[in-house]
Amino acid sequence: MFDLAELGEPKNAQDPTFTFLVTLLFSKFDGTRKDNLGRFPSVMSKKIWIIEQFIDDFKLHIGEDMFPSSRLIFPSKSRRKFFIRDVTLARIIIKVFNIPKNSPDYLELYHWKHNYHEKKQYRRDQRQVRNLPSIIARIISNRRLTVVNDDNTSDGVKPLLYPKQRESEYTVTQINQLLDNLETCSGQTEQIEILKPYLYEMSIEEIRWLLTIILRQPILHHFITAFFNKWHPQAMLLFRICNDLKITFHTLYNSSVTLSTEDLLLHPMYPFLPQLSHKLTVNYNALCIKMHKNYDMPPKLQNIFDQQGVKEKFYIEEKMDGDRMLLHYKNGQFKFYLRRLKDYTLLYGENYEIGSLTKNLVGFVKPNVDSIVLDGEMVAWDYKREIILPFGTLKSAAIQEAVKQFTTTDQYDQQSSYPFFLAFDILHINGHDLCSSPLFYRRYLLNNLIVPKPHRLEILPAHLGGTPDDIRQAIREVISKQGEGVMIKHVQLKYHIETRSDNWIKVKPEYLEQFGENLDLVVIGKEPQIKPTYACGLLDTETGIFKSFCSVANGFTDKEFSLIDQLTHGKWHKFNKDPPPNDVLEFGTRKPNFWINPKESIVLEIKARSINLSPTSLYAVGTTLHNLWCRSIREDKSIDDCITLQDYLEVKEHYSKEFSKAQTVNRKRRGLGEQLSFEESRERRRKINVESKLFSKFCFIVLSDKFDEITGERTSVGSLCDLIKRFGGLLVQLPPTPTKLLERHQQLIVITERLTPNGSIYVNSGIDLILPKWIFECIYRDSIIPLEDEFIFQSCNNHDFSDKTDLWGDSWIVPSNIEMLEVPKMELAVEERETKEFINDLAIQESDQPMAFLFQGIKFLILANDEYGFLEDRVKRFGGNIVDNWPSASYIISDVRPLEVLGEVAHNLQWTENDLTFIPNTVTPAFVDECIKYNYLADATDFKPVEAR
Structure with a gap:
């Protein structure tokens, strides 16, 4: 990577104390609530300010070396392993403080996870119920304050004289030494001896945060990036490619230090979080359209693209049932990292001489390759049966393969499996980062630089597809051999470290x-x-x-x-x-x-x-x-x-x-009753009393449950099915053929209020999706209510229903619910001014404003899929306004990151003398739901599109 010695060594004027971290960062950060924001508009803004103030104080009073403190601030990133779980820690505390068996404190610690949901109801701060360090701190605090006579200890609680007086505060160096000792000790007895003096002398808050660090629980949850970026603008970029606190803070200890673009690219032998995929959320047709999208490329890459014939194609790979693994190789040395950064080099081997895998990889790359990073899947191969074994057998196979090198007995000869690495991507070659290169080019390099070692290291086959039938065929093949699923990848996909890509979709049989x-x-x-x-x-x-x-x-x-x-x-x-x-x-x-x-x-x-x-x-x-x-x-x-x-x-x-038959392609060909469901099987043995023949002329497919936004009540799919049967309806799993519907004089009704892959297929086939409330309205009126806009979830024939409602969209037949009526809009300036004054008075009096004014004065630009205007209606119903351009919007609502709009926003930013021009927040539609649910404006940062995180 780069030589840290050339950059100098950061120094501190003094060793910071643990109390300094606890007081100025941990407790302040954790104690931030909506009811103590002061001048800050949100929890997020105050927490960022706390981080900024802490770093400013650190640089002013302590110095430049943040690394020792960072090991405590980011316990999950420090790579320490204490092998102390929450249950073990509770037992240690019981022994350190000699808590009598069966006393209330003993029972609470020993069974701290039990009856959590029952105890939660009686606690104001429910977070503390699940936080073991907080529970321990409270118990120790109560016991320190307990004063009893020697003759009155019937309750088993003895007086405590802690904390002992100490001459000075513990420094960060001392706490790090404590944790280093705790990491290397063996057995609970030694752990108790190491922790005991610290637990006797520390304050309650210090104990709480020390135990939090030992459990490796996050302290600055969701604000790690804010901390790194405040320390140095390039700190997070560097940490993402090395995941090493020492390298990050010792390299970027001074704001004058600036790294080159090459320094911030991927480097072999350093762990990083791999790119992840998305689950399938659309039908195959929509997926193919997305995968066919082309992006501009340099002429050289465009030529290779044209030569390979991958235009309007996508890669289809089998999803293997193993461990996602990153293989690093440099000058004869290996490193293996799991997707969560765990180092498995000791198990699979660090060179060609030793290891359950690497000793069989001699010559796996072309002679001109000095360094390489491969992304792939580690599986277990059974050479006797010539199959890949199921997940869960890999580690035992690797361990026994490694042990064979050190034993002269044949006790492991019965082991017929060993590790097998299947590479599906190449991310680095000879000092060149390939992450920004398109996938088709990376696959080209992969096939030309790797020399496969049969059943040790091979390239995972990738087939080109271009149509929904190609995906269906791949799924059929996977199901026929009970495989994991398939991966659908855009041929121009770039590799994004530590993020999920919507150009990389996994399709598993169980998702269907x-x-x-x-x-x-x-x-x-x-x-x-x-x-x-x-x-x-x-x-x-x-x-x-x-x-x-x-x-x-x-x-x-x-x-x-x-x-x-x-x-x-x-x-x-x-x-x-x-x-x-x-x-x-x-x-x-x-x-x-x-x-x-x-x-x-x-x-x-x-x-x-x-x-x-x-x-x-x-x-x-x-x-x-x-x-x-x-x-x-x-x-x-x-x-x-x-x-x-x-x-x-x-x-x-x-x-x-x-199980091995075709799925979607054959669904329309199947007749009623060809495949039994649990419901149908049970109905053969159990009869349901039919109260009415109201729905006798209909057969139903129920795809989702029913949720009432006003009451918050949910009616499950099972309850809807029971209701339909009670009133004479017939339930089916698959659409009957038109001939069978005609024979029975029936009509097919598909009930749902959520769009599913099957629902999209029905709509494309000309079948309307009906909201569950139509069932309840029919039962309430004891007659079949004509279909109107109010009852249609999705349809290809919306124009057929437009003449059945008035100009406001209200039904001529069904009375409107008062809660669902829109709030009349105030048009006069006087009324608008009075409304603002009214809301301001409520704010001054700390009174909740009516929900009708929830979005008062707020403007939304809707870029999310809102084909039938449901989202727009909800915004307007609670006082919001809809605009059609970003400069006048307060919020941009989008399912995915609106790259073109955000690019335009960034291009048109202007700086005034005092500040930056207003930038609208980008949120998902769930932001609107959250605001309405709790009648307050939610924190926009919690609802950013996935790609924007």
Whole structure:
């Protein structure tokens, strides 16, 4: 890279104290709230000011060497490894302070993660409930203040005489030495001896932040870039390519130091965060259009582009099931870094002489290559079966391959797998950074500079595609061999370190909606954490025993976690002390901490991406679900309404048969009932009482649940399906053929209020998407309400509904809800002035202003997809104005970073004598939702488009 010795060495006038960091940075930064902003307009602006003031004070009173302090300010970036998790730390504190067993403090520390959502309800500052250092600091503070007589210690709390008096404050150097010692010590006993004197003498705030550093929790969360840029304008750029605090702060210790462009390019042997991909969010047609977009290039690259015939094409690569790995090579030396910067060189090898992989890579590059950086996937190859093994087997294969070099026995001969690196990109060659080069050129270099080593290091094949059918065919091939998925890459894609690119899309089978299933499951176990995991089971109707089937921890809100605690309070049994009866519950090798009798439990509606067809011993059923989350808590259902083991086995059989068949291309050809869903399978055994034949002439496909913006209530897909069946409707998974619809004298209705890949296909096929509220309106009026704009989510035939509403868009038939009416606009200047005075009076009195004035005086430029004006209506309903140019806008609303508009903004910036001209904030549509939800203007920096972060 560059020689630090040539740049000089930074020096400090004095060694900063730990108290200096705690007082002027940590506590001030953490204590910033919306209710103590003072003269600052937002939390973000005040936090940035705190950082700037700290750095100014540091340079004025301390000096130029920020590196020792930075190791404490950025604990997760310092590369220290203490091997102390939160649970371990809680145990250490118990022993350091001799906290009596079963005392309140002991129980709170020992089980600090348990019942988090129940305790949270009774704390004003809910953040502190999940913050272990804060909990420990509070407990130590209370015990220091405790004063009891020697004869009155029945509660187990003994008087504490801490903190001990110390002659001087701990310096940053001393704290770093403490942490270095803690990193190299072995065993909990030694850890306690090292920490004990510091915990006895430090103040409560110092203890809190010391423990935060030991747990490697972020302190300046989301403001790391602000700190680096304040220290030196090039500091963040340098840190991104080396991820080394010492190099960054010892190189850029003085603002007069300026690095060249070459210094800030990618360098081999230094870790960096790789580029990441986006998930598929549009249909294949839209994806192809995006991937066909061409960008201007220099003539030399344009010639290669034309010769390779990649115009209006894109790369299709198989997504491998392994570890994302960056391979660095320079003059015979290797480095291997995971995507999270973890160094795996020791495992895979640092030279040709030793290592589970590198000893087999001699000659993997052309003779003229001195240095190279490859991006790829590390997998495990089984040479006996000649297959790539599933994720999770790689590390054991690498370890045993490495151990073979140091053993003379044949105990590892049975190991038939070893590491296998599949390269899909080249980022550096002989001192030249290739990140700004287009992908087709990088692939060209990759194929010409790498000498493949069969099943050790090879180039991942990339096929050219150009149509939706090419993507579908690739997906079919992946599904047929149960692969991970495919990557779709723009041929002109540039490599962006540490960011996600929308020109790099991953398509996994489980992202496709037709593989998803909704099912109701009963909770039978729990693993209590801050984010609890609930075990769900299936009833075996032949034996009457519930068998464990899956575990779910995602999809819950804090409110739902609390509701589950309320509904199941006092019904849990500890598994190791009171195991469940064998005739009630049966678990696999994964046992929960607590179990509950299914008759006393609750029902969850689970959404699963797919069925995991591979056998597993973790659950008693023998298989499980893949990529699942909770849709809702079904208080309206009992365990008798849940899917049974026999239901599941029937659907699994059909699922296995359909697993390798075509997906989207064949959907229109399938007839009704060719593939069973969980819902259909359960309906064969359970009848639902039909109250009316209101919907008897319709068959429904329900794609999403219903959310009421006014009440905040959500109606799940399962509840909508039950409602449709109660009123005589027929539910189908796939559109019946037109012939079958005519035979049944039925009409197809697709219900949704969210755009999904399948929804786009229906619209393109001429099928309207109807909002769920149409169902409720029909039931309320006991008649089929004609379709109007109010009930249409998306349609190719919007003009057909325009004559069914008045000039304000209100229905002639359905009365408008008063909450949904727009606020009358004030047109007279007098009224506008009175409105402003009214709002100012509310602000002075610290009163909440009415929601009708939420966006009063604020102008929005909408560049996001708002085809039917829903976003514009919401802005206007709450007092905002819509403009068509950026100079007059307060906010620019865009789904992605509006490059052309921002380029125009940057080009037209002007500086006045005192300040810069106004620059509008760029936010996503979620900004509007957040403002309306909480009736305040949210922080725009939290809603920047992904590319703008």
